[in-house]
Amino acid sequence: MLRNVAAVLLDGVNPFELGVVCEVFGIDRSDDGLPVYDFAVASAEGASVRASAGFTLQVEHGLERLETADLITVPAGASYASREFPPDLLDALRRAVDRGARVLSVCSGVFVLAAAGLLEGRHAAVHWKHAEELSRRHPHLTVEPDVLYVDEDPVITSAGTAAGIDACLHLVRKEQGPEVANRIARRMVVPPHRDGGQAQYIERPLPEPGGDSVAGVLVWMERHLDEEVTVEQLAARALMSPRTFARRFQQETGTTPYRWILRQRVLLAQHLLERTDETVDAVAGRTGFGNAAALRHHFVRAVGTTPQSYRRAFRGPEAA
Numbered sequence: 001m002l003r004n005v006a007a008v009l010l011d012g013v014n015p016f017e018l019g020v021v022c023e024v025f026g027i028d029r030s031d032d033g034l035p036v037y038d039f040a041v042a043s044a045e046g047a048s049v050r051a052s053a054g055f056t057l058q059v060e061h062g063l064e065r066l067e068t069a070d071l072i073t074v075p076a077g078a079s080y081a082s083r084e085f086p087p088d089l090l091d092a093l094r095r096a097v098d099r100g101a102r103v104l105s106v107c108s109g110v111f112v113l114a115a116a117g118l119l120e121g122r123h124a125a126v127h128w129k130h131a132e133e134l135s136r137r138h139p140h141l142t143v144e145p146d147v148l149y150v151d152e153d154p155v156i157t158s159a160g161t162a163a164g165i166d167a168c169l170h171l172v173r174k175e176q177g178p179e180v181a182n183r184i185a186r187r188m189v190v191p192p193h194r195d196g197g198q199a200q201y202i203e204r205p206l207p208e209p210g211g212d213s214v215a216g217v218l219v220w221m222e223r224h225l226d227e228e229v230t231v232e233q234l235a236a237r238a239l240m241s242p243r244t245f246a247r248r249f250q251q252e253t254g255t256t257p258y259r260w261i262l263r264q265r266v267l268l269a270q271h272l273l274e275r276t277d278e279t280v281d282a283v284a285g286r287t288g289f290g291n292a293a294a295l296r297h298h299f300v301r302a303v304g305t306t307p308q309s310y311r312r313a314f315r316g317p318e319a320a
Helices: 015-025 063-068 087-098 107-115 128-137 163-176 178-188 215-223 231-237 242-253 257-275 280-286 292-303 307-315
Strands: 004-009 038-043 048-050 056-058 071-074 102-106 149-152 155-158
Touching (some): 004 063, 015 038, 015 071, 015 102, 038 063, 063 087, 071 107, 087 102, 102 107, 102 163, 107 128, 155 163, 163 178, 215 242, 215 257, 231 242, 257 292
Parallel strands (some): 004 071, 071 102, 102 155
Antiparallel strands (some): 048 056, 149 155
């Protein structure tokens, strides 16, 4: 049963991510007939912990509080992607998992779990900005950059900031049923479950011209997303044979020309849905998908939600 929950803090902890776990597990909602968790905050670096927002937290408990927890949460913090972590904290996390407890990270808190060796051979979620660094530092785990959370019981990892809410409510739903999770979500005024993943929140990248042999073609492709082009046409623009161009493109972008342009079209569609009042058909035409059905098909596959739902999420119900 999920009864005893601890949040472990390090210097630089982010207040919002700490607040997420405090809000889900640290609030007494017994007046609504909801479970009351034995919740506490513990410090891995002394009784006084500096928050990333410029204030200091006085923490009553040390790492001994983790020894009895059913769930240990690790909120994000400043520089977690590059710092070293106290060995006694990593030992405490390993002992917790060994005795059957769960661990849950919010955003860059995943680097703590990875440093403890708890993600070896597992899949993990993290904020998309940290995905490359997490993969580089811990090549024996698989990063899922386009999801809100990953549950590989007993290890749960979540993506950026508010995705911690999704992960916490998921665990409540799993352990105590949808009614409890839904009622907690209602008290928090958040959806009990969100469609899609963090792919919908990734900024649209622009290719940067440089010395790379396909950089100029990338810029041209990005500016002509509404046009149908073939590999042969792109290769001719790069002054290469189609075979050489395809190989160079794969080497320099990590993907094929078709997949690259498809991704750029989806990203452009996201931009237009967020910032214009154009119809979905018009967006489909401007992005090279041709019609709303084709746009919807590729948009759902890439982003995890429909164009209409995406627009509502960013601009409100009246915009759809």
